[in-house]
Amino acid sequence: MTIGTRLFVLSMLLLLTPAANAAKAYAPTSVDMDVKKVSKHVYYVEGAAGIATDNEGFISNAGFVVTGDGVVVFDALGTPSLAHKLVGKIREVTDQPIRKVIVSHYHADHVYGLQVFEALGAEISAPEGAQKYTQSDAARMRLEERQISLEPWVDEDTRLVLPDITVSKSDHFRMGDLTFTINYMGKAHSDGDLTMLVEPDRVLFSGDIIFEGRLPFVGNADTNHWLDTLTRLETSGLTALIPGHGPASTDPHQTIALTRAYLAFLRDVMGAAVNEFTPFDEAYAEADWSRFQNLPAFAEGNRINAFQVYLSMEAELLEQ
């Protein structure tokens, strides 16, 4: 081979490598992902009601807003494969560049797709608390577990992407003719949560501070602050609310009422038990769960939710 030929081959290899990598980067997903339009500029895709590893990991929602001057995405789904599919769906609606991704909170089902948007050059904003999560042992162990339970869609190339912008107070920005208000909610459902209001459409993306059509997941939430957040959430005039899980609601007041009633009930029952030194098992058995027991995920989630609230309210009592 002459030097000229070698240089030619080398340059062809360099040209081909990125394309080859991109082609093998994301295992294809077979899930149905229907884009739903909720207003003039706002669309979303809805994950199935189920546990984290159901439906190839497609159990949470993501949305996108077409502004005329670029696209804003809300949440990044639970695998890079799902995010890659979402990008394809966005491309069916518009060829405007995806400029920003707003992340409601750092839980696996909402952030494992971020690297797809990072590769497209989108700017990623997330609430304060994201760093705490990404550096935690829990996050590392969760990723290792999902590399097995959601294989091949989460694999050794899947990684946690840190945000470009950390949001620690409420703010707004404009893109095209639209105004986006990012509300920082503090530590409510997770180590940090935010919501996004799109105007003039008056559509609110709530992330996981609102669950629709299933039992809320409490996890390590600060239920006191979460409840307070919901009580202060301004819903008047909204045309739709897109929760982190479940269908978009055209009756936001009603939707918020369910999450609020559930958290308030947990805190009432478990708070009384803690104050009276009633053992958890006894308090759980005596509580009247009839209002919530027909909700999907009740069997899997209610006892552990109640136990978390019991333990955290014990801690609150000791802090007083």
Ligand SMILES: [Zn+2]
């Ligand atoms: Zn979630």
